[in-house]
Amino acid sequence: MPDVHSLVNEFTIKLKKRKIEGSKTTAKQTAELLRSVISQQRIPHTNQAAALIDAVKAVGEQLIAANPVELAVGNIVRRVLHIIREEDLSLATAAIGGLSLSAASDDEDDAEQDDHPVLSAAAVAAAARSTLRPPSLQTLLEDVPYSAAVPHNSSSGGDSEGKSKSADKSSRSRKLKHNVIEAVNELISDIATCHEQIAEQAVEHIHQNEVILTLGSSRTVMEFLCAAKEKKRSFRVFVAEGAPRYQGHVLAKELVARGLQTTVITDSAVFAMISRVNMVIVGAHAVMANGGVIAPVGLNMVALAAQRHSVPFVVLAGIHKLCPLYPHNPEVLLNELKSPSELLDFGEFSDCMDFGSGSGSPLLHVVNPAFDYVPPKLVSLFITDTGGHNPSYMYRLITDYYSADDMVVQRRPAF
Amino acid sequence: MWRRSASFVLDKQQQQYDDVEKQESSLLSSTTTPSMAETLQNPSPKISAYYQTRAAHHGVVTSDWLAQAQAAVGRDPDDHPSESSSKSNDSGKPFGVIDDFNNWRKQPDLAEAVAAIRALASVIRSSQATTMMELEIELKKASDSLKSWDTTSISLTAGCDLFLRYVTRTSALEYEDFDSAKLRLIERAEKFGEISYKARKIIAMLGQDFIFDGCTILVHGFSRVVLEVLKMAAQNRKLFRVFCTEGRPDRTGLRLSNELAKLDVPVKLLIDSAAAYSMDEVDMVFVGADGVVESGGIINMMGTYQIALVANCMNKPVYVAAESYKFARLYPLDQKDMVPALRPIDFGVPIPSKVEVETSARDYTPPQYLTLLFTDLGILTPSAVSDELIQLYL
Numbered sequence: 001m002p003d004v005h006s007l008v009n010e011f012t013i014k015l016k017k018r019k020i021e022g023s024k025t026t027a028k029q030t031a032e033l034l035r036s037v038i039s040q041q042r043i044p045h046t047n048q049a050a051a052l053i054d055a056v057k058a059v060g061e062q063l064i065a066a067n068p069v070e071l072a073v074g075n076i077v078r079r080v081l082h083i084i085r086e087e088d089l090s091l092a093t094a095a096i097g098g099l100s101l102s103a104a105s106d107d108e109d110d111a112e113q114d115d116h117p118v119l120s121a122a123a124v125a126a127a128a129r130s131t132l133r134p135p136s137l138q139t140l141l142e143d144v145p146y147s148a149a150v151p152h153n154s155s156s157g158g159d160s161e162g163k164s165k166s167a168d169k170s171s172r173s174r175k176l177k178h179n180v181i182e183a184v185n186e187l188i189s190d191i192a193t194c195h196e197q198i199a200e201q202a203v204e205h206i207h208q209n210e211v212i213l214t215l216g217s218s219r220t221v222m223e224f225l226c227a228a229k230e231k232k233r234s235f236r237v238f239v240a241e242g243a244p245r246y247q248g249h250v251l252a253k254e255l256v257a258r259g260l261q262t263t264v265i266t267d268s269a270v271f272a273m274i275s276r277v278n279m280v281i282v283g284a285h286a287v288m289a290n291g292g293v294i295a296p297v298g299l300n301m302v303a304l305a306a307q308r309h310s311v312p313f314v315v316l317a318g319i320h321k322l323c324p325l326y327p328h329n330p331e332v333l334l335n336e337l338k339s340p341s342e343l344l345d346f347g348e349f350s351d352c353m354d355f356g357s358g359s360g361s362p363l364l365h366v367v368n369p370a371f372d373y374v375p376p377k378l379v380s381l382f383i384t385d386t387g388g389h390n391p392s393y394m395y396r397l398i399t400d401y402y403s404a405d406d407m408v409v410q411r412r413p414a415f
Numbered sequence: 416m417w418r419r420s421a422s423f424v425l426d427k428q429q430q431q432y433d434d435v436e437k438q439e440s441s442l443l444s445s446t447t448t449p450s451m452a453e454t455l456q457n458p459s460p461k462i463s464a465y466y467q468t469r470a471a472h473h474g475v476v477t478s479d480w481l482a483q484a485q486a487a488v489g490r491d492p493d494d495h496p497s498e499s500s501s502k503s504n505d506s507g508k509p510f511g512v513i514d515d516f517n518n519w520r521k522q523p524d525l526a527e528a529v530a531a532i533r534a535l536a537s538v539i540r541s542s543q544a545t546t547m548m549e550l551e552i553e554l555k556k557a558s559d560s561l562k563s564w565d566t567t568s569i570s571l572t573a574g575c576d577l578f579l580r581y582v583t584r585t586s587a588l589e590y591e592d593f594d595s596a597k598l599r600l601i602e603r604a605e606k607f608g609e610i611s612y613k614a615r616k617i618i619a620m621l622g623q624d625f626i627f628d629g630c631t632i633l634v635h636g637f638s639r640v641v642l643e644v645l646k647m648a649a650q651n652r653k654l655f656r657v658f659c660t661e662g663r664p665d666r667t668g669l670r671l672s673n674e675l676a677k678l679d680v681p682v683k684l685l686i687d688s689a690a691a692y693s694m695d696e697v698d699m700v701f702v703g704a705d706g707v708v709e710s711g712g713i714i715n716m717m718g719t720y721q722i723a724l725v726a727n728c729m730n731k732p733v734y735v736a737a738e739s740y741k742f743a744r745l746y747p748l749d750q751k752d753m754v755p756a757l758r759p760i761d762f763g764v765p766i767p768s769k770v771e772v773e774t775s776a777r778d779y780t781p782p783q784y785l786t787l788l789f790t791d792l793g794i795l796t797p798s799a800v801s802d803e804l805i806q807l808y809l
Contacts, residue, residue: 064650136807137577137807140791141607292784326787329428395796396799396802
C-alpha cells in the first residue's frame with residue numbers, strides 16, 4: 001500500500017493542475033483519499049476521535065488550498081469530519097449506557113471519580129449530543145451551550161470509562177475507526193449513485209409534451225432527462241450550446257442517441273425561446289448555504305429569462321455539491337478564469353495581443369470566467385438525492401450533513 | 416361625485432370636535448384662517464424658524480452631546496419611553512417580580528430578556544415551593560404578570576417563555592432532587608447574562624465576514640449587536656463606511672454614529688427620509704431587531720420597514736443581527752397586528768391639538784424583504800426562524 005503522504009501530494013498536484021474534471025469525480029476521489037488517511041492513521045488510546053479529526057483536517061486544509069474553486073473538496077472533508085464526530089458520539093452514548101449500569105452496582109467507586117454521580121452520565125450524553133447538533137434555542141440555557149467552549153466532550157466519557165476497563169477500550173478504538181471507514185464507504189457509494197437517485201425523481205417533474213430547456217452539459221441533467229424518457233414520457237429538449245466550450249453539442253448528441261427530440265440553440269437565443277419552454281433544468285457546480293448556486297457561466301442569464309417568463313428554474317445537485325459557506329461577496333466569488341484560447345484562436349488575434357510593441361500592454365483582453373452566481377431568488381427548486389427542496393431550506397440539509405464546528409475551522413484556509 | 420370618506424377620519428375627528436367646531440367656524444367663518452395661522456405661528460412667525468430651532472437644538476446636541484449620550488446609555492434603546500410611561504401608570508401595582516425586573520432593566524448593558532430571566536430566578540430563590548410542579552406554577556404566574564405588565568416588549572415575553580420552557584423541558588433536572596434542581600435553575604439564570612454577551616460575540620464573528628473592504632453599510636437604529644458586528648469588523652481592519660439614519664424621535668442614529676466615530680470608522684449621518692436617496696451608494700443594510708417573529712420577519716424601530724422596502728427595490732441585501740432569545744412566537748399579519756408601542760414624539764414645535772400624531776415606535780418588516788439573519792444559532796434564512804421555534808415549543 002502506498003504511503004498516505006505521497007497519495008495526498010499526488011492528489012494535491014492533480015487538483016492544482018486542474019486535472020480532475022467535474023465535482024463528482026473530485027468528491028469521490030477526495031472521499032477515497034480521506035478513507036485511506038483514516039485507515040492508516042495511528043490512533044492513541046485516549047481521544048481517538050480528536051486524533052482522527054486532526055489528521056483529516058490537516059489533509060483537508062491542504063486539499064482545499066490546492067483548488068479553492070472546487071468546493072466539493074471542502075464539502076467532502078467536512079462531511080468526513082462530521083461522520084467521525086457522529087460515530088464517536090454514538091459509541092460514547094453506547095458506552096455511557098453501559099457505564100451507568102455498572103455505576104449502579106459499584107456506587108462508591110464512581111462517586112469518588114467525579115463529584116456529580118449518576119446524573120453525570122446523562123449530562124455527558126446530553127453535552128456530547130449538543131456539541132454535535134447545531135446550537136438551537138433549546139440548548140441555549142443548557143450547561144454547554146456552545147460547542148466551541150467544550151472541544152471534545154465525548155472524550156471525557158471515554159476517559160472515565162478507560163479507568164474501569166482498558167481492554168474494552170482498545171476494542172472501542174478499533175471499532176471507531178471501523179465504523180468511520182464504513183460510513184465513509186457509504187458516503188462514496190452515495191456519491192457514486194447520486195445520479196440515479198436524482199434521476200428517479202424525473203417522472204414527477206417532467207410531464208407529457210413539455211418543453212425543457214437546459215444549458216451546457218451536465219451528466220446529472222442528462223441522466224435525469226433520459227430517466228424520464230425511459231419511463232415513456234415524450235417531451236422536447238432545447239439545449240443552449242453553452243459557449244465557449246460548447247458542451248451543449250455533446251449533450252444534444254447524447255440525447256438524440258437516446259431518442260429524444262432535441263433542438264440546439266445559441267446561448268443568446270435563450271430569451272427568444274424561453275416563452276415556449278415549460279421548465280428549465282440545469283446542473284450546478286456548487287450550491288451555497290443561502291440557496292444560491294454557482295453554476296456554469298451563462299446560467300444567470302437563463303435564470304433571469306426564466307423568471308421573466310415565470311418558468312420554473314430547477315437545479316439538480318448531488319448532495320456533495322452542497323456547500324456550507326455563504327457567498328459573501330458576489331463580485332469576487334470563487335470563480336475561475338479559463339484559458340482565452342477557448343474564445344479566440346491565437347493565430348488570428350496574435351497581432352492584437354502583441355506584447356512587444358508599443359506601450360507593452362495589449363489592447364485586447366480576453367476574460368473567460370467559468371462560473372456564474374445565480375441568487376436564491378431565481379431558483380424555484382433544488383432536486384437532490386434526498387428529494388426536492390426550496391432554496392430557503394438548504395440550511396436544513398446543511399445542518400443535517402455538516403457540524404457547525406467544521407465550517408468555521410475550515411473556512412480560514414479556504415479563503 | 417367621488418370624495419374620500421375614510422371611516423377612520425370620520426370616526427376620530429368628526430366625532431371629537433366637528434360639532435363644536437362647526438358651530439364656531441360657521442359663526443366666525445372669516446376668522447378661521449387667522450386662527451389656524453395663529454396656532455402654527457405660535458413658536459415663530461416663519462416656517463424656516465422650525466429649521467432654525469432644530470439647528471439650534473442640534474447645536475446643543477453636538478456640543479453637549481456626550482452628557483446626553485451618557486443619559487441615554489442608561490436606557491435600553493429599544494422602546495423605553497413607552498415603557499417608562501406605562502411604568503408610571505402601573506407603578507401602583509405591588510408585585511415583587513416586576514420591581515425586580517425593573518431594577519435589572521435599569522442596568523445599562525443588560526438585555527431585556529436577561530432582566531426577565533433574572534427576575535424569574537429571584538422568584539425561584541424566594542419561592543416556598545416544595546415540588547417541581549409547584550415551582551413551575553409559581554414561575555408561570557410570575558411570567559404571566561411580567562408579560563401582562565409590559566405587553567409591548569417582545570424580548571421580555573420571549574425571554575420568559577424560553578426560561579419556562581427550559582424549566583419544564585430540561586431532562587437533566589429529572590435526575591436531581593428538588594433543591595439541587597432549584598439551585599441549578601438559579602445558576603443557569605444567573606449565567607444567562609453571560610450567554611447573551613457570548614451570543615453577541617458569536618453574531619459579531621459571523622456577521623463581520625459579510626463586511627468586505629470598501630463597502631458602505633446603512634444602519635438604522637441603535638442596536639448593540641449591530642454595533643458589536645461593526646466593532647469586530649473595524650478591529651479586523653476592514654475598511655468600510657457606515658451611513659447612520661438619524662433615528663427620530665430618540666435620535667438613536669446619533670448615538671451610533673458617535674460610537675462609530677470613536678472607532679475611527681468613517682460615518683455619515685442621514686435624516687430618516689434620505690434612505691432612498693442614498694441607497695444607491697449602499698452595499699448592504701444592517702439592522703437589529705426588537706423581536707424576530709415566527710414568519711422570519713422582524714419587529715424593529717420605526718422606519719426599518721421602509722428601509723427594507725427601498726433596499727429590496729434596489730436589490731441590496733438586508734441583514735438582521737439578533738440574538739436567538741429574541742425569537743418570539745408571534746405571527747403579525749400586518750403592521751397593525753401588534754400591540755402598539757407608543758412613544759411621545761417631540762416635533763420641536765407645539766402641535767395643534769387637532770393634529771393627530773402617529774406615535775407608534777416600531778414596525779414589522781415581513782420576511783421577504785430580509786436577506787439573512789445573523790443569530791447565535793448561526794446564519795439563518797428567515798424561514799429557519801419558524802423551524803427553531805417549532806423545535807422549542809412543540
